[in-house]
Amino acid sequence: xxxxxxxxxxxxxxxxxxxxxxxxxxxxxxxxxxxxxxxxxxxxxxxxxxxxxxxxxxxxxxxxxxxxxxxxxxxxxxxxxxxxxxxxxxxxxxxxxxxxxxxxxxxxxxxxxxxxxxxxxxxxxxx
Amino acid sequence: xxxxxxxxxxxxxxxxxxxxxxxxxxxxxxxxxxxxxxxxxxxxxxxxxxxxxxxxxxxxxxxxxxxxxxxxxxxxxxxxxxxxxxxxxxxxxxxxxxxxxxxxxxxxxxxxxxxxxxxxx
Numbered sequence: 001x002x003x004x005x006x007x008x009x010x011x012x013x014x015x016x017x018x019x020x021x022x023x024x025x026x027x028x029x030x031x032x033x034x035x036x037x038x039x040x041x042x043x044x045x046x047x048x049x050x051x052x053x054x055x056x057x058x059x060x061x062x063x064x065x066x067x068x069x070x071x072x073x074x075x076x077x078x079x080x081x082x083x084x085x086x087x088x089x090x091x092x093x094x095x096x097x098x099x100x101x102x103x104x105x106x107x108x109x110x111x112x113x114x115x116x117x118x119x120x121x122x123x124x125x126x127x
Numbered sequence: 128x129x130x131x132x133x134x135x136x137x138x139x140x141x142x143x144x145x146x147x148x149x150x151x152x153x154x155x156x157x158x159x160x161x162x163x164x165x166x167x168x169x170x171x172x173x174x175x176x177x178x179x180x181x182x183x184x185x186x187x188x189x190x191x192x193x194x195x196x197x198x199x200x201x202x203x204x205x206x207x208x209x210x211x212x213x214x215x216x217x218x219x220x221x222x223x224x225x226x227x228x229x230x231x232x233x234x235x236x237x238x239x240x241x242x243x244x245x246x247x248x
Contacts, residue, residue: 033235040233042239123245
């Protein structure tokens with residue numbers, strides 16, 4: 001669990017994922033946004049809530065539905081210094097999903113903490 | 128003067144786009160400086176000159192043109208999202224309206240870091 005201060009970071013951006021992996025191109029569009037903020041050395045965090053938590057589920061096979069496997073690009077996040085990744089525990093529980101993800105360093109937060117963490121960001125972009 | 132950036136992700140035939148236009152118009156009338164609109168996802172379709180909306184329905188493109196011409200609001204288009212949706216930016220065959228500027232996600236970073244507040248629709 002993170003212990004950083006609870007003040008709003010002056011220029012931080014939260015990218016909030018609320019759609020499942022291959023429901024439209026929301027997930028990929030959100031990832032592209034997170035990566036571009038990272039490449040401009042802006043402070044950016046990734047959040048997963050509601051159906052969005054499905055983007056973290058391990059062993060998804062995009063090729064079965066001829067979709068681009070943008071989930072594989074999640075591994076690039078750390079190279080773009082996107083290191084703050086948060087998932088809502090309540091959303092996982094509601095969907096009976098295990099705390100087992102295809103990327104490392106995901107912070108699992110209870111609803112209240114998730115909400116507080118989100119509010120620490122100056123801008124929230126939701127996809 | 129407080130500054131606002133707006134992100135539009137809905138197509139020109141969705142009412143949410145009208146809401147975005149009303150939000151921007153309202154902000155301008157209250158002395159807020161709208162430093163830019165960024166069009167992403169289906170929002171990029173707003174820049175298309177090929178869209179024909181029946182005359183008794185809201186004329187979205189006309190409203191964007193007015194915002195750009197009267198208030199010099201920059202209208203930035205994510206061209207990657209645009210090309211996926213049929214927008215052509217090269218030469219005389221372009222179907223992108225002149226009020227729009229061809230941009231990329233880098234512009235979103237610029238607007239987000241400069242504006243006092245960002246509103247996404």
